[in-house]
Amino acid sequence: EVQLVESGGGLVKPGGSLRLSCAASGFSFSTYRMNWVRQAPGKGLEWVSSISSSSDYINYADSLKGRFTISRDNAKNSLFLQMNSLRAEDTAVYYCARGGGCTSTSCYFPDYWGQGTLVTVSS
C-alpha cells in the first residue's frame, strides 16, 4: 500500500525556518517525481515545488522567491522541504504528492497524497 506521511510542521515566528519531511513507503520511491502542494486555511490548492526522481530537475512556484528548497534522499525514501524566511502567508497545510513530469507521449498526475502537515507562521 502506498503511504506518504508528512511531518515537521508547527508554529514558527515570521522570519523563521522549518524543515518538512515526507516518508514514503509501499512503492519504488526512487523512480517517482515528487511534489509539495499547500493549502492555506479555507483556501484552494497551490503547487509549491517538484523534484525529479534523481533530483536533476527541480521546479518552484515563482511566489516563493527562492525561500524554499526541495530535496530528497532516495536511500531513505524521504522527501524534504526546507522553508526559510517564513511569512504569515506561508501558513498552510503542506501535502506531499507523488507523480508529475512528462515524457514525449505522457504526463503524470499526482495520484497519491499524504495527509498533510500544518505550518503556522505567527508571532
Added chain:
Amino acid sequence: DIQMTQSPSTLSASVGDRVTITCRASQSISSWLAWFHQKPGKAPKLLIYKASSLESGVPSRFSGSGSGTEFTLTISSLQPDDFATYYCQQYNSYPWTFGQGTKVEVK
C-alpha cells in the same frame, strides 16, 4: 502560467441530482487534466485523470470529459458522500495549477 477557471464556485444540490462542474484552461492542455474532491481536514482524493479516465476504486457515477481548454466533471446521481469541494488540476506543465474549487453543498 496556465490559469484554471472552475464554475460554479458553489453548487447546491440534492441526493440523486445530476451535477456538472466546468473547468477551463487559459491555453490548451491536451487531456492532461485531473479532478479531485476534498472533504474538510482531509487530503484531496483523485477521481479522474487524463480528463476522462476513472481512477481505480472511484464509483462509476463520476465521469469526466473534454480536451484542449474545456473540461467537465459529471456526477450522474449525487450521493451523500459526494458533498465536498471539487478541484480540477492541469498537469500538462509546471507550475501545476488548480481551479479555485467548487463546493457542492446540500440544497
